[in-house]
Amino acid sequence: MSGNFVEKLVKLAGECGIEIDPEKAKLLGIFKDEIVEWNKRINLTAIVDEEQFIVKHIIDSLIILKKIDFHSGAKLVDVGTGAGFPGVPVKIMRQDLVVLLMDSSRKKTEFLKHAVKKLGLQRTDVLCARAEEAAKSGGYREMYDAAVARAVSGLNTLVELCLPLVKVGGIFIAMKGEDPGSEIEEALGAADILGGRIGNVIPYELPGGIKRHLIVVEKIKNTPEKFPRRPGMPQKKPIHLKISIEKEGD
Numbered sequence: 001m002s003g004n005f006v007e008k009l010v011k012l013a014g015e016c017g018i019e020i021d022p023e024k025a026k027l028l029g030i031f032k033d034e035i036v037e038w039n040k041r042i043n044l045t046a047i048v049d050e051e052q053f054i055v056k057h058i059i060d061s062l063i064i065l066k067k068i069d070f071h072s073g074a075k076l077v078d079v080g081t082g083a084g085f086p087g088v089p090v091k092i093m094r095q096d097l098v099v100l101l102m103d104s105s106r107k108k109t110e111f112l113k114h115a116v117k118k119l120g121l122q123r124t125d126v127l128c129a130r131a132e133e134a135a136k137s138g139g140y141r142e143m144y145d146a147a148v149a150r151a152v153s154g155l156n157t158l159v160e161l162c163l164p165l166v167k168v169g170g171i172f173i174a175m176k177g178e179d180p181g182s183e184i185e186e187a188l189g190a191a192d193i194l195g196g197r198i199g200n201v202i203p204y205e206l207p208g209g210i211k212r213h214l215i216v217v218e219k220i221k222n223t224p225e226k227f228p229r230r231p232g233m234p235q236k237k238p239i240h241l242k243i244s245i246e247k248e249g250d
C-alpha cells in the first residue's frame with residue numbers, strides 16, 4: 001500500500017461525511033493492493049489510478065452505509081459484485097452484517113475467496129452463480145434483508161435478478177448514475193410484477209462532482225414462482241409491460 005493511501009482515503013471519505021478509522025482504512029488498503037496484484041492476471045477493474053480507485057470504488061461503495069440504515073446482523077447480497085463492489089468495502093466497515101458476494105464469473109469469485117480470507121472477514125460467503133439460478137434455490141430465495149447491485153444491468157433487468165432474493169419487507173438498492181429517470185420509468189411495471197415498488201431515489205455526489213443515485217426498491221409482496229425466468233432471459237427480454245409477460249408465460 002502506498003504510504004499516503006490511508007491519508008488520502010480518510011480525507012476524501014471525510015469530504016462525503018464518511019468517517020473511517022485507521023484500522024478499517026488499512027484493511028481497505030490491503031483489499032486495493034490485492035485487486036492491483038490480481039489485476040495483472042485477470043481483469044478485475046479498469047480503474048487503477050489510486051485517487052480514482054478511492055473515489056469510484058471505495059467511497060462510492062460506502063455511500064450506501066451513509067444513506068441506508070441497516071440493522072445489526074442484517075443479511076445483504078451483492079449481486080454481480082465483480083471485484084467486490086460494493087460488498088467488500090461495506091463489509092469491512094460494518095462487520096456485523098452477514099454478506100453474500102455473488103458473481104457468475106469463476107475468476108472473480110476465486111479472487112473474492114482469496115480476498116475474504118486475506119482480510120479475515122467473518123460471516124462473508126462467496127458464491128459463483130448467476131442470480132437467476134441462485135434465486136431458484138431455497139437457500140437464497142427471499143432470504144435477504146437487502147440486495148444491492150452496481151454496474152450490472154438496466155433497472156428493469158436488475159429487479160428480476162435481485163427482488164427474488166429479497167424477503168418481503170426488505171429492499172433492493174440499485175446504484176445508478178446521474179440521470180436514472182428513464183430507467184426508473186421503464187422498470188415500474190417489472191418491479192410491480194416481481195413484488196416490488198420503487199421507493200426513495202437518493203441523489204449523492206462523490207468528490208470531483210460526480211453525481212449518482214441510489215434507487216431503493218421495496219419488496220412488498222412475494223415474487224411469483226415463475227420469476228426469475230431462465231438464465232439470460234432477464235437481460236435478453238426485460239419485463240416491459242404486464243401484458244407482454246402474461247402472454248409470453250416464460
Ligand SMILES: C[S@@+](CC[C@H](N)C(=O)[O-])C[C@H]1O[C@@H](n2cnc3c(N)ncnc32)[C@H](O)[C@@H]1O
Pocket residue numbers: 079080081082083084085086102103104105108129130131132149150151152161
Ligand atoms: C461491470 S461488473 C460490475 C462489478 C461490480 N459490481 C462493480 O461495480 O465494480 C458486472 C458483474 O456482474 C456479473 N454478472 C452479470 N450478470 C450476472 C448475473 N445474472 N448473475 C450474477 N452475476 C452477474 C459479471 O460477471 C460482472 O462481474
